[in-house]
Amino acid sequence: MRDKMMELKNATLEALEKLADQKDLQDLKVRILGKKGELTAILRNMGQLSAEERPLIGQIANEVRELLEEQISKKASEIVQKEQEKQLAKENIDVTLPGRPVITGSQHPLTLVAKEIEDIFLGLGYEVAEGPEVEKDYYNFEALNLPKNHPARDMQDSFYITEEFLMRTHTSPVQVRTMERMKSEVPVKIICPGRVYRRDDDDATHSHVFMQAEGLVIDKHIRMSDLKGTLLTFARQMFGEHQQIRLRPSFFPFTEPSAEVDVSCIICEGKGCRVCKQTGWLEILGSGMVHPKVLEMSGYDPEIYSGFAFGMGIERIAMLKYGIEDIRQFYMNDTRFLRQFQKKA
Structure with a gap:
């Protein structure tokens, strides 16, 4: 039995020298030292030995097992090291090559324009106000002089969630909520930027989701001339100091009188071109003067207080400012388009 164990030890050590694969090494370990391995098979014959031989053979068996386990473990480390060296040699890096540039992100053009609009009006003493995008019908329509079944509601085809709630079609509800919160305090001077939703055509100039910035001023003795002066200041700071504006009569249920505002063409400087x-x-x-009914519903006495309001599409301003012809470019996440607005360090 002793001779068999010695033969097994020598054969195993010889086999270990030739191995170079982890799987083959594991197979050898199971075959020699496993529960059904060759060493275990030899030790099953211990019962045939005399009482004097058993301790001696048992000691030899333990020494053989410990030696083989040690050599197998050592061989496993050698194989792992060689595999790592081989992998490192394959993945060798030429440190003299130029590194790959790190592409940093930048703010979206709509974010840049929205912040610029905010900064202009913050400089005029306004505060930024925000409100929920899922809005009550009351704040979105009724408090703005648009009762149920009012024909002007068709101007803003809406996404209703329930009969009472909808995705806001403009940021004007923020103005109403602010007036209610102020509880007839004056002055009110706010700018309300945010995302709005309408069932609109999806084409080069329209989108179901877009951004607006609306402004509201309420105080005593507010006049149409104050509105015009404010918007002229905005136009010159946004598009250039030589810009002019004109007001054309229009209709909005929440303002009276109402006006559409034009700016002199930034391409041809008012001479006439394809763009304009x-x-x-x-x-x-x-824009327009806040309707007396809107003031009254929000707790302001229209005999004492007056105000003006205006609203602009941020995409519209961005398209004019940067000469972009298709509104969908803002939402396609094309990095070639977005990279043009990245500020240089």
């Missing part, structure tokens, strides 16, 4: 359709003007926003 030879008129010399580009429409940028809607």
